[in-house]
Each structure stands twice: as C-alpha cells, then as structure tokens.
Amino acid sequence: xxxxxxxxxxxxxxxxxxxxxxxxxxxxxxxxxxxxxxxxxxxxxxxxxxxxxxxxxxxxxxxxxxxxxxxxxxxxxxxxxxxxxxxxxxxxxxxxxxxxxxxxxxxxxxxxxxxxxxxxxxxxxxxxxxxxxxxxxxxxxxxxxxxxxxxxxxxxxxxxxxxxxxxxxxxxxxxxxxxxxxxxxxxxxxxxxxxxxxxxxxxxxxxxxxxxxxxxxxxxxxxxxxxxxxxxxxxxxxxxxxxxxxxxxxxxxxxxxxxxxxxxxxxxxxxxxxxxxxxxxxxxxxxxxxxxxxxxxxxxxxxxxxxxxxxxxxxxxxxxxxxxxxxxxxxxxxxxxxxxxxxxxx
Numbered sequence: 001x002x003x004x005x006x007x008x009x010x011x012x013x014x015x016x017x018x019x020x021x022x023x024x025x026x027x028x029x030x031x032x033x034x035x036x037x038x039x040x041x042x043x044x045x046x047x048x049x050x051x052x053x054x055x056x057x058x059x060x061x062x063x064x065x066x067x068x069x070x071x072x073x074x075x076x077x078x079x080x081x082x083x084x085x086x087x088x089x090x091x092x093x094x095x096x097x098x099x100x101x102x103x104x105x106x107x108x109x110x111x112x113x114x115x116x117x118x119x120x121x122x123x124x125x126x127x128x129x130x131x132x133x134x135x136x137x138x139x140x141x142x143x144x145x146x147x148x149x150x151x152x153x154x155x156x157x158x159x160x161x162x163x164x165x166x167x168x169x170x171x172x173x174x175x176x177x178x179x180x181x182x183x184x185x186x187x188x189x190x191x192x193x194x195x196x197x198x199x200x201x202x203x204x205x206x207x208x209x210x211x212x213x214x215x216x217x218x219x220x221x222x223x224x225x226x227x228x229x230x231x232x233x234x235x236x237x238x239x240x241x242x243x244x245x246x247x248x249x250x251x252x253x254x255x256x257x258x259x260x261x262x263x264x265x266x267x268x269x270x271x272x273x274x275x276x277x278x279x280x281x282x283x284x285x286x287x288x289x290x291x292x293x294x295x296x297x298x299x300x301x302x303x304x305x306x307x308x309x310x311x312x313x314x315x316x317x318x319x320x321x322x323x324x325x326x327x328x329x330x331x332x333x334x335x336x337x338x339x340x341x342x343x344x345x346x
Contacts, residue, residue, distance in 0.1 A: 003168070004029050004068045004090075006061070006083065007075035008039065010127040010278055011100070013135035014052075014144075015072060017044035018172040021054040026072075028058040031083065036060050038132020048128075048136035048274075050144065067092045070165065073099045073109065077293045080105065084112035091117065098151065098165055102192055102278075103293035104185045106154050119162060120181055121151030122188035124241055125173065126206075126275035138275040147241045148173025150188075152181040183238035186230040189297060190237075190245050192277075194222045195269055197295045197315040199277035200322070203329035207273030210266060218311055218337050220261045223248040225309040226298050232305045243268055279319065283328050291319040311337060 003026040005016040012028075019026040028044070030036055039058040046052040061083065067090050075083050084097075091097070091113060098119045099109045110118040124147035125139040137144060149169045153162050156179040169175035178184050198209045198218055209215040227249045230237065237246040248264060250257055279289040295315040302309035314337050322330065 001069045001164075001168075002066060003027065003070045003072070005072045005074065006030075006087065007073065007079075008035055008058075008133075009074065010129035010135050010281065011123055011125075012072075012074040013044055013129065013133060014046050014125075014127050014137060015074065015100075015172050016056055017046045017052050017054040017135075019168070020044065020056040021052050022171040024168060024171050026056060027068075028056050029061050029064065030058075031061045031079075031086075033060055035132045038134075042133055045134045046137055047130070047134065048138055049141045050137050061086050064090050066090065067095070069095060070168070071095065071097045073097055073101060075101065076288075076290055077101050077103055077105050077108070078288060078290065080108055080112065084109065088113065096161055096165060100149070101293075102196075102290050103189060103297055104182070105293070106181070106185075110154070115154065119151065119153055119165065120185070121149050121169075122184050122240070124148055124150065124188075126272050128276055128281060138272065140271045143241070143271050144173040146174040149175040150178050150184045150238070150240060151175065152178040152184060154181055156180060178238055180236060180238050182233075182235045184240070186226070186235050187237050187240040187245050189294065190223055190226040190230075190248075191240070191269075193226050193295045193298055193312060193315070194219045194265075195272070195275075196277035196279055197222060197291070197312070197319070199275070200279035200283060200289060200291065201315050201318040201333055202331050203280060203283070203322075203327075204276075204331065205273065206269055206275045206277075210269060210273070212334065214334050214337075216262055216265065217258060218334070219265055220248065220250070220258050221311040222295070222298075222315065223261075223265075224250040225302065225307070225312050228307050229298050229301045229305060229309065232307055233301065241268055241271075280328070283319075283322055286326055289319055289323060291316055291323075295319075
C-alpha cells in the first residue's frame with residue numbers, strides 16, 4: 001500500500017516517524033521546502049515523552065509523481081483547497097483520504113476528493129513542532145498508547161477499508177473505529193475549543209490554564225456551550241479518552257455546579273499539562289490559526305441555532321485580535337471573558 005502523510009508538522013512528524021520506525025513505509029509530504037530539506041538531511045525525530053528516530057521519503061507536494069492508496073491528512077484546514085487540489089492527480093478511484101484535522105472537515109474534504117474517498121478521525125494526543133523533522137510529544141505516553149485516534153466512515157459503517165486504516169494507525173498508537181463520526185468530531189471540538197482555545201487566547205500551556213481558577217471557570221463554560229450546540233444538532237457525544245464529555249453539561253450557572261466540573265477536567269486534561277496548543281504555536285510564528293474551525297464552529301452553529309456562546313465568541317475574538325496584532329503571551333486577556341457575559345457566571 002502506498003501511504004502518504006500530508007502535512008508534516010507537530011502531529012504529522014510523529015505519525016510519520018512512528019509508522020516508518022515500525023516498518024510501515026509512509027512518504028512525508030509537505031509544502032514547506034525547509035521542512036522537506038530537513039527531513040531529507042536528518043530524518044525524523046520525536047522527543048519529549050517518547051524518543052523515536054526514523055527515516056522516510058520526503059517530498060514537496062509539487063514534486064509528487066505517484067498515486068497513493070492512503071493519505072493521512074494533517075494539514076491546517078484553511079490550506080485544504082490548495083493542498084487537495086494539488087493532491088487530486090495523485091489519487092486513484094479507490095484511494096482513501098483520512099482527514100485527521102481539527103474541527104469537522106469531512107464535508108469540505110469530500111468536496112475536493114469525493115465523498116466515496118473520504119473518511120475521518122480525531123487525534124487524541126498533543127505535540128509541539130520544534131523544527132524541520134523534529135516534534136515533541138507533549139501528552140503523556142499512555143495517551144498516545146491508548147487514545148491516539150478515533151476514526152470512522154462518514155456514514156458510520158464498519159467497512160473493510162476502515163479496519164485496514166485502523167490497523168495501520170495502531171502502529172502509531174491506540175486507535176479505535178467508531179460508528180458515530182459526528183460524535184467523535186464534536187467530542188474533539190469540545191476538547192480543542194476548551195483547552196486549545198484558552199491556550200491560544202492567553203498564550204500559555206494547558207496546565208497553566210487549569211492552574212488559574214478563572215481559566216478553569218472559562219473552560220467549563222466553553223465546554224457547556226459546545227455541548228448545548230452539539231445536542232441541538234442531534235449529535236450524541238461518544239466516549240473519548242475513557243470519559244463521556246456530555247457529563248460536563250451544566251445544570252445551572254451556580255458556582256457550586258461549575259466547581260463540581262473541575263475534577264473531571266483535571267482528570268482528563270491533566271494528562272496534557274505540558275501541551276501548548278497548535279494555535280498558540282501558530283501565533284508564535286506569526287501564522288494564521290485554525291480558530292474559525294474550532295471555537296468558530298461552535299460560535300457559528302450557536303448563532304444559527306439561537307444558542308448563546310459568549311465564551312466561545314470571546315475566544316474567537318481574542319485569537320483573531322492576536323493574529324492581527326502579532327500578540328502571543330496575553331494572560332491579562334482572562335478579564336475579557338467576563339465583560340460581556342451574564343454576571344451570574346463570574
């Protein structure tokens with residue numbers, strides 16, 4: 001099987017390194033030439049909570065001259081039109097494009113490559129890109145080993161091809177086939193909207209967000225808003241990393257109810273304390289973030305359905321402001337979350 005990892009950033013580097021180190025040949029495809037040059041010269045290296053070195057064939061996307069049976073798509077969503085347009089000639093009728101991107105990208109990916117070639121999944125571990133070919137695993141090793149991926153067909157069927165993709169991904173870490181891809185996606189949106197959103201908005205790690213009670217308060221409300229928006233669409237959350245995120249739904253806005261959710265969040269996200277959101281890494285590099293595909297999905301669907309999402313709205317506003325102003329570390333922005341929301345939640 002010809003396999004390509006497309007998008008060799010923080011996560012793609014780990015996926016490519018783990019596959020190639022286990023004897024699963026996977027080409028490494030990117031549109032950042034310095035990254036490709038670095039991989040060609042020094043190979044792939046994973047550091048942090050695991051140490052892995054591997055080599056693999058690296059190609060700039062404009063250099064491709066073969067067709068692929070399986071593409072693991074790990075680029076940013078806002079790059080999809082450019083990347084998938086260039087990738088299309090390198091797919092055949094039975095190719096599989098497995099999008100492992102943030103948000104809910106399957107519909108947009110299918111617009112380019114066809115619904116029949118599209119499957120999706122969520123990544124459960126976090127990483128930091130340190131430079132060409134080098135990535136740090138910032139989640140605990142047991143997260144990679146047990147909760148690396150949840151994947152599925154868009155129609156929920158358990159097909160032979162999804163079993164094959166799952167078998168391949170198990171060489172990276174724990175992978176599970178799910179029959180409720182929307183539930184997987186919205187569980188991951190919740191994870192990212194809460195902690196990645198706050199990490200980017202404040203310019204700090206997940207652990208630092210949790211260590212501030214005000215930050216923790218925001219996390220609970222971001223999660224609650226996301227659950228309400230998902231439920232209004234008829235989406236049922238799936239268990240992810242061993243827990244049911246729908247348990248974070250608030251019965252009311254009392255301080256006691258909000259505080260009751262803190263232990264849950266510490267149990268799940270405490271495994272990722274060292275993680276710095278990829279959106280924050282983008283801000284550090286002066287790049288565009290995926291905020292419209294994460295918290296922005298919750299805000300937009302909330303507006304469409306008439307569900308208030310003031311905490312998610314604030315994350316989107318602040319991160320877009322930081323993009324425009326080239327800001328990174330902004331812990332004082334925590335105050336912005338309480339200026340336009342009901343005083344009963346403060």
